[in-house]
Amino acid sequence: MILGVETSCDETSAAVISPRKVYSNIISSQAVHVDFGGVVPELASRAHVRKIIPIVNEALVEANVRLSDIKGLAVTHGPGLVGALLVGLNYVKGLALALNIPLVGVNHIEGHIYANFLEGKSIPFPFICLVVSGGHTQIVLVRDHLEYRILGETRDDAVGEAFDKVAKILGLPYPGGPQIDQLAAQGNPDFIEFPRALLKSGQFDFSYSGLKTAVLNKINEMGEEQCRFSLNDICASFQKAAVEVLVKKTIEAARSFQVRHITLAGGVAANSLLRRWMTEDAAAYHLNVIFPPQKYCTDNAAMIARAGLEYLRRNGGNNLDLNVFPSLRLPEYQKDTND
Amino acid sequence: MITNAVTRTEWNETVRSPQETETIAVEFSGLLSQGDLVAFYGELGSGKTFFIKALCRALGTKTDATSPSFTIMNEYQISSDIWICHFDFYRIEKEAELLNLGLDDFFYGDYLCLIEWADKISSFLPPHHWEVKLNFIPDQPESRNIKIHKI
Numbered sequence: 001m002i003l004g005v006e007t008s009c010d011e012t013s014a015a016v017i018s019p020r021k022v023y024s025n026i027i028s029s030q031a032v033h034v035d036f037g038g039v040v041p042e043l044a045s046r047a048h049v050r051k052i053i054p055i056v057n058e059a060l061v062e063a064n065v066r067l068s069d070i071k072g073l074a075v076t077h078g079p080g081l082v083g084a085l086l087v088g089l090n091y092v093k094g095l096a097l098a099l100n101i102p103l104v105g106v107n108h109i110e111g112h113i114y115a116n117f118l119e120g121k122s123i124p125f126p127f128i129c130l131v132v133s134g135g136h137t138q139i140v141l142v143r144d145h146l147e148y149r150i151l152g153e154t155r156d157d158a159v160g161e162a163f164d165k166v167a168k169i170l171g172l173p174y175p176g177g178p179q180i181d182q183l184a185a186q187g188n189p190d191f192i193e194f195p196r197a198l199l200k201s202g203q204f205d206f207s208y209s210g211l212k213t214a215v216l217n218k219i220n221e222m223g224e225e226q227c228r229f230s231l232n233d234i235c236a237s238f239q240k241a242a243v244e245v246l247v248k249k250t251i252e253a254a255r256s257f258q259v260r261h262i263t264l265a266g267g268v269a270a271n272s273l274l275r276r277w278m279t280e281d282a283a284a285y286h287l288n289v290i291f292p293p294q295k296y297c298t299d300n301a302a303m304i305a306r307a308g309l310e311y312l313r314r315n316g317g318n319n320l321d322l323n324v325f326p327s328l329r330l331p332e333y334q335k336d337t338n339d
Numbered sequence: 340m341i342t343n344a345v346t347r348t349e350w351n352e353t354v355r356s357p358q359e360t361e362t363i364a365v366e367f368s369g370l371l372s373q374g375d376l377v378a379f380y381g382e383l384g385s386g387k388t389f390f391i392k393a394l395c396r397a398l399g400t401k402t403d404a405t406s407p408s409f410t411i412m413n414e415y416q417i418s419s420d421i422w423i424c425h426f427d428f429y430r431i432e433k434e435a436e437l438l439n440l441g442l443d444d445f446f447y448g449d450y451l452c453l454i455e456w457a458d459k460i461s462s463f464l465p466p467h468h469w470e471v472k473l474n475f476i477p478d479q480p481e482s483r484n485i486k487i488h489k490i
Contacts, residue, residue, distance in 0.1 A: 009410065081411050083440040135409035156388055157406045165383055165408075209388060209406070216384040217480040327414040 001063075002312070003070045003095070004305025005056065007088035008080025008108045009135070012051035013301035016063035016070070019309060020120040023063030025295070025302040026055050048087040056091070059301070067099060072317070074308020077105035078328025079135075085324035093320055102317025106307045108299075109136060109330050110148070112265035114307035115296035123290055126259050130250045132274075133266030133298075134160035137246075139204045139253050140330065145310050147333045151253050152204025159242055160268045162208035166215050166238050170231065180235045181271055187236030192218055194241035202256070204249050211241055239273055247277045254287050263290045269297045346370070350487040353476065360386060363485055364393035371398065371469075373421055373449050378457030378464060381473030386483055387455045388427075390473065394453065395423060407455075417451075427455040434460055466490075 001023070006013040012028040028051050060067065075092040077085060089105070096103040113129045116122075125145075131138045137154040157165070160177060167176020172183075194214050197207035215238050219227050227234065254262050262282055268274065275291060282289045296303055311317075348370060354360050371377070371394075379387045388406045395404040400415040400423060407413040407427040415423045424445050431437065442463050445452055457464060472486040 079410060081440065133409070135407075154405055155403055156392065158409060161406060161408045169383060213384040213480075220480070326410075326412055 001065060001069055002072045002074055002305045002309050003056070003059070004074045004106075004301040004303075004308060005052070005088045005092050006076045006108075006111070006299060006301040006304045007048045007052065007084050008076045008078070009084065009299060011299045012048050012055050012088075013299065013304075014052075014056040014059035015301035015305050016059050016065055017118065017302055017305045017309070022118055022302045023065065024059045024061075025300050026059045026062065027298075027300050028055055048084050052087055052091050067095070070095075070099065070101065072101055072308065072312045073103040074106050074305045074311070075103065076108050076111065076304050077322060078325035079108055080324075080326060082324055082326050085326070089322065089324055093322070096317075096320065102312060103320075103322070104308045104311040104315075104317050105322045106304045106311070107328055107330055108304075109138065109140075110146075110307045111303040112136075112297075113140065113142060113148075113263075114310070115265055115292040115300075115303040116263050116290060117310075118292075118296055118302055118306050123261050123263055126257075127261035127263055127290075128250060128254045128257070128259050129263050129265055130246060130269075130278075131265045132159050132246065132268035134158060134164060134268075136160075136266060137206050137208070138330075139250055141253070141257055141259065143333060146307075146314065146331075148330045149332050150330055151257070152206065152249060154206040154208060155198075156207050156209035157212060159206065159208055159246065160266070162212050162242055163239075163268065163271075165212050169212075169216055169219060170227075170234065177268060177271065180239055181273070183232045184236040184239040184273065187230075187232030187234070189236040189240035191230065191233035192237040194218075194237055196241055196245050199245055199248060201252065204253050206245060206249070208242065211238070239271075243271065243273045243277055246274060247281050250278065251281050251285060251287065254282075255285060260286075261288045261290065263292065265292060265297065267298045270294055348489065350485055353482060353484050355479075355482050357386070357389060357481075360390055360483065360485065361393040363487070364390050365397040367471075367487055368394050368397035371451060373451055376446055376452040376465060376468040377454065377471055378468055379453065379455045379471045379473070380458055382475065385473040385475060387473060390471065390485075391425060391453050391455070395425070398423065398451075412445075422450050424450045424452045425455075426452065428459040429456045431456070431459045434462055437463065 001018050004015045015025040016023040073092045075088050112131050126143045129140045137158045139151045141149040163177040172179040197210050381387050392404040399417050408429045413425040469489050474484040476482040
């Protein structure tokens with residue numbers, strides 16, 4: 001059994017897993033049994049310091065195991081906030097020393113990809129993973145376990161960030177993504193033709209900053225009253241522009257690298273239009289799309305533990321001098337000349 | 340060769356395109372060095388990240404600057420010992436959220452710090468730093484007013 005710990009951003013999370021089962025996956029914003037001593041600010045590493053022990057304890061209790069049952073440790077060591085990452089890493093180092101078991105550092109993005117391998121599930125290699133969240137937008141080619149190649153990524157804003165900021169411009173409550181998704185369902189997606197950035201063939205990078213500004217300019221032009229009247233249509237038009245680029249580029253990446261399987265990861269993988277559109281377009285090209293369970297899409301420690309398990313199997317653990325890296329990139333394999 | 344007698348250290352200009360913003364960012368980059376801090380002010384969509392991207396490119400970062408709105412901080416390397424720290428405090432609601440985050444190590448250290456939504460963390464800012472203000476111009480969606488000065 002592996003204990004995973006994730007503290008890279010807002011959530012403190014701990015999970016106990018085996019290759020076939022998730023015994024527990026406790027996430028601070030959802031944890032109900034734990035008393036953190038009043039309301040704590042979301043982002044503070046101080047909050048992670050206060051939460052880490054109760055969250056790990058709850059993960060052990062819910063899994064009905066003791067620390068002595070844990071055979072390995074996995075922890076996010078980037079990308080993320082230095083102060084926040086250090087809380088998780090140092091706590092896990094302490095456990096590794098005390099229990100004399102191996103620990104391994106996992107890249108947060110890699111964790112999202114491995115959400116697809118929890119509970120004994122797997123995806124045939126090679127596959128394309130579209131990682132879409134508030135902080136990340138990447139198309140990753142996964143050749144084999146732990147072998148990645150970043151085919152494209154955002155050059156400015158992440159897609160989840162665009163959803164959130166457009167929601168804020170429209171005066172919708174946080175979190176903005178699900179709000180836009182709901183309102184868009186009742187709107188006309190062709191009401192406004194927003195720009196699709198970088199939708200050129202053979203190139204897999206994204207740009208969402210221009211779309212955000214285009215929505216802002218359109219709203220200013222329309223005026224408050226008309227904007228309120230057409231809220232559903234604006235949401236639908238924005239969502240169509242944002243999602244179309246994701247779908248087209250992912251499908252094109254799969255086809256040009258001759259990969260048959262596609263998976264999604266990250267919070268935006270919950271978007272209903274993205275799911276529907278990706279499924280339809282993939283079917284047209286006889287590609288297979290796999291969606292990870294909703295509960296493993298957002299930041300959680302089970303996915304970190306699952307990726308860590310693969311490292312422990314193959315490479316053993318890291319040394320205790322392992323450090324955190326705020327801008328850690330996915331480790332990429334050497335590109336073949338014919339790639 | 341014509342050289343300017345005095346190096347420019349202040350701007351108050353209206354730009355009409357992203358390209359003109361880039362020109363100012365490139366000029367401004369010449370004034371920055373390790374240990375400096377630049378506080379950016381401007382509403383959503385005013386072009387803070389765009390300005391920083393152009394600035395970082397001019398400073399010679401190996402990767403393009405991207406928005407850290409969700410991750411709060413990005414790091415970019417310029418050379419073996421010079422790093423840029425790009426902060427974005429968009430999601431911060433109370434300054435207390437940042438206590439114990441070790442911001443002083445960055446703000447008073449050897450990093451070149453570029454800070455979006457600096458108004459949200461004003462009490463953490465060192466007394467002397469650069470200010471860049473980006474403002475919309477009514478009815479001219481492509482234009483911005485850019486003010487830069489040192490305080």
